[in-house]
Amino acid sequence: MSETNKNIMTYYEVDVSQFSETAKLMKKMSASLTAQWAVEGKQFFEVYACYRTEEDFLIVKSLLPKDKPEFPSVSKIFLAASRFERQIYSFMGIKALGNSDLRPWIKFADWPADAWPLRKDFNSAQCLKRVKGEYAWIQAEGEGVNEIPVGPVHAGIIEPGHFRFQAVGETIINLEERLGYTHKGIEKRFESLGWLEGYKLAGRVSGDSTVAHSLTYCRALESMTDFTLPPRAAWLRAIFLERERIANHLGDIGAICSDAAFSIMLYQFMRLKEHFLRTNQTLFAHRFMMDCVVPGGVSVNISAEGAAQMTQELAALETEFERLVKIYDGNPSLEERVRDTGILSTKKALEIGVVGVVARASGLNLDSRSLYPFAPYDKLQVKVPLYTAGDVNSRVWVRIEEVRESMRLLRELLADLPDTTIKVPCPLPERNSTGFAVVEGWRGEVMYWLQATSAGTINRCMVRDPSAVNWLGLESAVIDNIVPDFPLCNKSFNASYAGHDL
Amino acid sequence: MKILPYILELVQVLILLVGAPLFVGWIRRIKCWLQGRKSPSLFQPYFELLKLFSKDVYLAENASWIFRFTPYLVFGITLLIGAIVPILIIDLPFSTTADVIAIVGLFAIARFFTALAGMDVGTAFGGMGSSRTMMIASLAEPAMLITVFTVSLTSHSTSLSQIVQTLTNNGILATLRPSFVFSLWAFLMIAVAETGRVPVDNPDTHLELTMIHETMLLEYSGRHLALMEWASMMKLFLFISIGKAVFMPWGIAQSGQLLAIPLALFFLIIKFMVIGVILVGFETSLAKMRLFRTTEFLGAALLIATLGMLSYFILE
Numbered sequence: 001m002s003e004t005n006k007n008i009m010t011y012y013e014v015d016v017s018q019f020s021e022t023a024k025l026m027k028k029m030s031a032s033l034t035a036q037w038a039v040e041g042k043q044f045f046e047v048y049a050c051y052r053t054e055e056d057f058l059i060v061k062s063l064l065p066k067d068k069p070e071f072p073s074v075s076k077i078f079l080a081a082s083r084f085e086r087q088i089y090s091f092m093g094i095k096a097l098g099n100s101d102l103r104p105w106i107k108f109a110d111w112p113a114d115a116w117p118l119r120k121d122f123n124s125a126q127c128l129k130r131v132k133g134e135y136a137w138i139q140a141e142g143e144g145v146n147e148i149p150v151g152p153v154h155a156g157i158i159e160p161g162h163f164r165f166q167a168v169g170e171t172i173i174n175l176e177e178r179l180g181y182t183h184k185g186i187e188k189r190f191e192s193l194g195w196l197e198g199y200k201l202a203g204r205v206s207g208d209s210t211v212a213h214s215l216t217y218c219r220a221l222e223s224m225t226d227f228t229l230p231p232r233a234a235w236l237r238a239i240f241l242e243r244e245r246i247a248n249h250l251g252d253i254g255a256i257c258s259d260a261a262f263s264i265m266l267y268q269f270m271r272l273k274e275h276f277l278r279t280n281q282t283l284f285a286h287r288f289m290m291d292c293v294v295p296g297g298v299s300v301n302i303s304a305e306g307a308a309q310m311t312q313e314l315a316a317l318e319t320e321f322e323r324l325v326k327i328y329d330g331n332p333s334l335e336e337r338v339r340d341t342g343i344l345s346t347k348k349a350l351e352i353g354v355v356g357v358v359a360r361a362s363g364l365n366l367d368s369r370s371l372y373p374f375a376p377y378d379k380l381q382v383k384v385p386l387y388t389a390g391d392v393n394s395r396v397w398v399r400i401e402e403v404r405e406s407m408r409l410l411r412e413l414l415a416d417l418p419d420t421t422i423k424v425p426c427p428l429p430e431r432n433s434t435g436f437a438v439v440e441g442w443r444g445e446v447m448y449w450l451q452a453t454s455a456g457t458i459n460r461c462m463v464r465d466p467s468a469v470n471w472l473g474l475e476s477a478v479i480d481n482i483v484p485d486f487p488l489c490n491k492s493f494n495a496s497y498a499g500h501d502l
Numbered sequence: 503m504k505i506l507p508y509i510l511e512l513v514q515v516l517i518l519l520v521g522a523p524l525f526v527g528w529i530r531r532i533k534c535w536l537q538g539r540k541s542p543s544l545f546q547p548y549f550e551l552l553k554l555f556s557k558d559v560y561l562a563e564n565a566s567w568i569f570r571f572t573p574y575l576v577f578g579i580t581l582l583i584g585a586i587v588p589i590l591i592i593d594l595p596f597s598t599t600a601d602v603i604a605i606v607g608l609f610a611i612a613r614f615f616t617a618l619a620g621m622d623v624g625t626a627f628g629g630m631g632s633s634r635t636m637m638i639a640s641l642a643e644p645a646m647l648i649t650v651f652t653v654s655l656t657s658h659s660t661s662l663s664q665i666v667q668t669l670t671n672n673g674i675l676a677t678l679r680p681s682f683v684f685s686l687w688a689f690l691m692i693a694v695a696e697t698g699r700v701p702v703d704n705p706d707t708h709l710e711l712t713m714i715h716e717t718m719l720l721e722y723s724g725r726h727l728a729l730m731e732w733a734s735m736m737k738l739f740l741f742i743s744i745g746k747a748v749f750m751p752w753g754i755a756q757s758g759q760l761l762a763i764p765l766a767l768f769f770l771i772i773k774f775m776v777i778g779v780i781l782v783g784f785e786t787s788l789a790k791m792r793l794f795r796t797t798e799f800l801g802a803a804l805l806i807a808t809l810g811m812l813s814y815f816i817l818e
Contacts, residue, residue, distance in 0.1 A: 148626040148711075155708040170793060259712070261704035261790035267537045333701060334789040483630065484712040484793045 008372045009050075009057040009436045016062040016071050019047070020098075023060075023074035023081075026051045031058065032353040033074070035447055035464040036084035038092045040120050042454070045094055047071050048462075049081075050447070052353075056372070057436070059449075064094065073099035080353045080469050091118040091187075106180035106501055109133030117188055124188050138176050140166035145173070148483065152181045159497035163486075170482040175475050182501040190461035195221060195428050196295050198461065202448070203290050205463055206499030211237075211244040212441025213463075213499075214293045219374070219437035220448040221295050224429035231418035233297035234375040239310075239413050240289045240298070242406040245442040247276045247288075249399040249406075250321075252494050256396055257328065259487045260337040268324055272317060279313055297423030307414045314407050325400055338393040342489030344477040345390055354473040356444015356466045357402070358493055361387045361394035368440040380409055390477075395492040402442075431456045443467065443496065465499030510763075511585055511594045517770075518584035522732070522739040523547035525774055532782040547735065554728035562623040562721055572619035573722065573729035576612045580733045580740065583608050589743045590766050591755040592663040601660035602650040605744075606643060609696070612733070613639055620718030627710050631717025634793065638702065638714065641800035642695050645688055648807035652685045653748055655814050662744070666751045677749055680817045684810025686749045691803035693741040695796065698734070700785040702796050705734075712790070746773050 014022050023033070031051040039046040044063040051058045064071055073096035075081040085096035086105035093116035095102065107117070110130040116122060140147075145166055152160035160181035166174040186205055190198055202217035203210040215237055222229065254269025277287040284292050284300045292300050302310075328334065344354065349362035359366045367384040369377045385401030387394035429435065435450040444466030453459040474493045478486055527544040534541030543549075561570070583605055585596040600608070617632035654660045656679070657668035669676045695702045698715040707713060710720065719730050747754060753769030755762040791799065 146626070146629070148630065150711065155710055257789070259709060261700050261707065261712075262788075263706070264537045264786055267539055271538070331787070331789065333787075333791065336795070337789050337792060482793055486711050487709040 008438065009059055011059050011061060013061045013063075016047075016064055019049070019060070019062045020072040020074050020077065023049065023077045026053075026058070026060075027077050029053060032350065033078035033080050033084075034353065034355075034445075035449075035462065035468070036074075036081055036088060037449070037460075037462040038088045038094050038118075039451060039460045040092065040118070041459075045069050045092070047088070047094065048449070049074065050449070057438070059436070069094040070097050071095075072097050075099045075101075078353065079351050080472060083468070083472060092116055093119065103136060104133075106183050108180065108183065109135060117185060122188075124185060124192075135178065137164055138166075138174065140174050142168075144168045152178075161497050165483060165486070167483055170484065172478050172481055172483060172486070175478050175486075177471055177475055179471065179497060180501050182498045184498075184502065186502045187461060187463060190463075191458050193458060195458060196426065198458065199294055200291060202463070203293075205502065206465055206467075206496040207288060207290075208248055208496065209244065209441045209443060209446065209465075209499065210288050210290045211240045211293060212439055212443075212446045213465075214291070215241060216437050216439040216441075216446045216448045217450075217461075218293055218295045218426075219439060220435040220450045221429065222426060222435075223437055224433045224435035224450065224452070225427040227296075227427060228424075229375070230297055230420040230422065230424055231375065232301075232420040233422045233424075235413055235417050236298045236300075236302070236422060237293055238376050238380075239302075239410060240284075240292055241439070241441070242410050242413070243276070243280065244289065246317075246403050246406045246410075247273050247280075248442040249403045250276065252491070253324075253328070253396055253399050253403075255494075256338070256392065256488065256491045257334060259491050260334055262331070262334050265324060265328065268320075272320060272324075276313070276317065279309065283309070294423065296426030297421070299423070301422050302417075307417060311411065311414055314410060318407060321403060328396070328400075335393070337485075337488065338396060338492075339391055340389075341392045341485050342477040342481055342492060343389070343391045344473050346388060348476050349390065349473065352469065352472050352476060354444075354470050356440070356470065357395055357398050357442075358470050358473050359444065360385060361398045362390035363388035366445070368438045368445045372438060376413060380412060382409065392488050392492040428456065441466065443494070443499075444470065463499075463502055465496055465502075467495035467497075467500040470495045471500060506760075507593075507595045510591055511596060514590050514594065515581060515584050517589060517767075518581070518736055518739060518743075519732075521774070522735040523551060525739055525742075525778060526735045528775065528778045529782055532779055533786065536782060536786045551728050551732055554723075554731065555725050557724040559724035559726055561723075565623055565721070568615070569619045569622040569721070570726070572615045573726040573733075575615050576733045577729040579608050579612045580736045583740055584736065586662065587740055587743050588663055588666050588747045588754060590770060591763065592666050593756070594663070597661065597663040602654070602662055602665075602744075603647065603660055605662070606646055606650065609737075610639070610643065612737075616715075616718050616730075623721045625721060627713075627717045627720050630711075631714060631720075634714045635718065638695055638796055638800065641797060641804070642692050645800060645804040645807050646692050646696075648804065648811060649685045649688045649692065652681050652807065652811040652814060655681070655811070656818075662747060666747050666754060667756075669748070669751045670754065670756070677751070679814075681810045681814035682749060684806050684813060686745070688803045688807035688810060689745055689749070691799060691806070693745060694784075695800055695803075697738040697741050699738075699781065701788040701791045702799065704790050714793075742774065742777055746770075746777070 031053040034052050035050045037048050047062050049060045073085055075085055085099045086102055088094050089102045090104045090107040110133045111128055112131050115128055145168055148165040151162045162178040164176045165172050199214045199217050203214035205213045250269050250273040254266040258266035280289055281287045283302055283306045292298055344362045346363040349359055349364055355366055365386055369382040370384050383405050385398050387397055429452045431452055431454050433452050438445050438447050447464040449462040451460045470493055478489050526547045531541040586600050617635050620628035620632040657665045698705055703714040722730055753766055755766035
C-alpha cells in the first residue's frame with residue numbers, strides 16, 4: 001500500500017545554472033509545473049520545482065549558496081511559476097532572476113521588505129514594525145477604460161480577497177487578483193510542531209477540505225518510513241474523502257445557480273448538504289470530519305449500523321439529487337447564463353497548469369485518484385468525468401458527475417469494509433529524510449512535501465492547495481467576459497483563499 | 503370645496519405607503535414557500551424599514567447635496583405618482599394633474615436623480631449601476647410610451663382616470679381586445695425591467711458586480727436608505743397598480759361611490775395576492791438573464807407594443 005506512494009516521485013539534483021534548462025526540457029516532455037518552493041538548509045538554500053509527467057512527479061532540486069540566493073526564473077517557460085517565484089521571494093528572499101514581477105505575494109503589505117518569514121533566523125514571535133506598503137497595480141490605459149476595485153471585504157459570507165478589474169464598458173480586459181488577506185504563517189508554524197501533531201494544523205489549512213489536507217499530510221509523513229496502513233483505515237480515509245467531496249460539490253452547484261439568481265437550487269442543494277453534514281456529526285462527531293484522519297490511521301471507527309445508515313442516506317440523496325439535476329438540465333434561462341461563460345480553453349488550462357474540477361472541465365484528464373492511486377482507489381477504478389468546453393456549465397457538470405461517481409465509490413467502499421484495526425503507531429521519520437504525497441481533494445490535487453532536519457524534527461512542510469494554481473486560471477478565464485458574469489465564473493472555480501494564503 | 507375627495511386621496515396614498523412593504527412581504531413569503539423554506543413574517547419589510555430609520559446616516563466625505571437630496575426627491579415623486587394613479591378609486595383630485603405620459607416622466611426624474619446620486623460619491627460600483635440603469639431606461643421608456651398610446655387609443659385620452667372610466671363603462675370584456683393583449687404583454691416585460699425584478703435584475707442579491715438598481719444605493723445608509731428602499735417597494739406597487747387599473751379595472755370604485763370602496767379594497771387585495779403569486783412563479787423558474795440580453799428583451803417589448811398599436815388600426 002505505502003509502496004505505491006513512494007513510486008510516484010523521483011528526485012533530480014541539478015546545478016542551479018541548469019535550473020531553467022531543466023524546465024525547458026520538462027516543457028518539451030509536456031510535463032507541467034505543479035509547485036516551486038525553497039528551503040533553508042544548514043549551508044545552502046535549496047530550491048525545488050515539482051513537475052508532473054505522464055507517470056509520476058519529478059522533483060528538481062538545486063542548491064544555492066547562502067550569500068547568493070538567486071536562481072534562474074522559469075516563469076517564461078511555465079506560467080504558474082510567476083506566482084510561486086513571487087512567493088519564494090516574499091518569504092525566503094530568494095530571487096528568481098529574469099522574473100520581472102517580484103512584487104510581494106501573500107506577504108502582508110505593511111511588513112518591512114527585508115522580513116523573510118520562512119528563513120530560519122526569523123523569529124515568528126516578534127512584533128514587526130509596520131511600514132507603509134505600496135503595491136504597484138497593473139494599469140490599463142486608454143479611452144473608456146474604467147477600473148473596478150472589489151474587496152477585500154465582500155458582501156457575501158466569503159473569505160477576503162481583492163480583485164481589480166479593468167473594463168471597457170462592461171467587458172473585462174484585465175483582472176488582477178491580490179490575495180494574502182488570510183495569511184497565517186502556517187508553513188512556518190509547521191516547523192515548530194512535532195511530526196504527530198502536524199495533521200491537526202494541516203486539517204485547518206482550509207476548513208472545507210480538512211480531510212484532504214490532513215490526509216495528504218499523513219500520507220506524506222507515512223511515506224517517509226516503512227509504514228503499512230491497516231486496510232480498514234485506508235477504506236475509512238477514502239470514505240471521509242468522498243463524503244467531503246459530495247458535501248462540497250452539493251454546496252457549489254447550488255451556489256453557482258444562485259449567482260444566476262436561480263435561488264431555488266441554492267436552498268435545495270444546501271438542504272441536501274446540511275443533511276449530509278449532520279450525518280457526519282452523528283457518525284464522526286464533526287460536521288466536516290476534522291481530525292478524523294491521523295498519522296497511522298483514523299481516529300473514528302464506524303459500526304455496522306453506521307455503515308447501514310450511510311448506505312440508506314445515499315439512496316435518499318440520489319433520488320433528490322437527480323431531481324435537482326433534471327431542473328438544472330432543463331432550464332433554458334439558466335443554461336443561457338452558464339454556457340460559454342468564463343471559458344478556460346484546454347490550451348490555456350494546460351499552459352497554466354490548473355488542477356481538479358477546473359482542469360477536468362477544460363479537457364485535462366487529471367485526477368490523482370486514477371493517476372496515482374493508493375489503497376483502496378487502486379481497486380475502485382475511479383471514472384473521471386471529462387468536459388472540453390471549459391465554461392461554467394462544464395464545471396457544474398464535472399461536479400454533478402463527480403457526485404454520482406463518489407456515491408458509487410462510497411457504496412463500494414461500504415460494501416466491503418475490511419475488518420482490521422483502524423490505527424497503528426506511526427513511526428517517526430529518520431533524519432534528513434523527505435516525504436511527498438498527493439491526494440485528490442474535492443477542489444483538486446492537494447500536495448504536501450515534508451523534510452526532516454538533521455535532528456529529526458520538521459524542517460519544512462510545503463503545502464500546495466489546488467487553489468495556488470487555479471486562481472491564475474480564473475484571471476485568464478474572465479477575460480472578455482462582462483463584469484456581471486464574474487461572480488458566476490468565480491463561484492464555478494471556487495478556489496480557496498485560506499488554502500492559498502496559508 | 504368638498505373635503506371628501508381629499509380624504510379619499512389621503513386614504514389612497516396611505517394604502518400605497520402601507521401596502522407596498524406588505525406586498526413585498528407577501529412576495530417573499532410565496533417565494534420562500536416555493537423554495538421549500540420557512541418564511542419570515544409578512545411584516546418583515548416594515549421591521550427592516552424601522553431598523554433603517556432608527557440608524558444614523560453615514561455619509562461619504564465627498565457626498566454633495568444631490569446625494570442627500572435624492573432620497574427625499576425620489577420618495578416624494580413616488581408618493582405624488584401614488585396620488586395620481588387610480589389604485590382604489592378614480593377621479594381623485596390629483597388625477598387630473600398628470601396623465602400617463604407625465605407619470606412616465608415623473609418616474610424618469612426619480613431615476614435620473616438616483617443615477618446622479620449613484621455617481622455622486624465616485625465609487626466604481628455606483629457609476630456602474632447608473633450606467634446600467636440608464637441603458638435599461640433608454641430602452642424601456644419608448645416601449646412604455648407606445649404601450650400607453652395604444653391603450654389610450656381606445657379611450658381617446660391619456661389620463662389614467664379617463665382610461666379606466668371608459669373601460670369600466672364598456673363592461674367587463676372591454677379589455678379583451680387584441681391591442682390590449684399585446685399591450686399587456688409589453689407592459690409586463692417593461693414592468694419587470696423597470697422595477698428591477700428577475701430576470702432583468704435581482705433585488706435579493708449580495709453580488710455587487712451583478713446588481714443594477716441596488717448598486718446605486720450601496721453608499722446609502724440610515725433614513726436615506728430607508729426612503730430609497732421604501733420608494734422602490736412603492737414603485738413595484740405602483741407599476742402593478744397601473745397595470746391593474748388599465749388591464750383589469752374590475753371592481754375599482756367610481757368617483758363619488760363611497761359604498762363601493764370596501765368592495766374595491768377587497769378586489770385590490772385579491773388582485774395583489776394573485777399577481778404576487780404569478781410574479782413569484784416567474785421569478786422562481788427563471789434565472790437572471792445576461793446583462794446585454796436585456797436589450798433584446800426590451801427590444802421585444804417595443805416590438806410587441808408596436809404590434810399592439812398596429813392591431814388596433816387593423817383589427818378594431
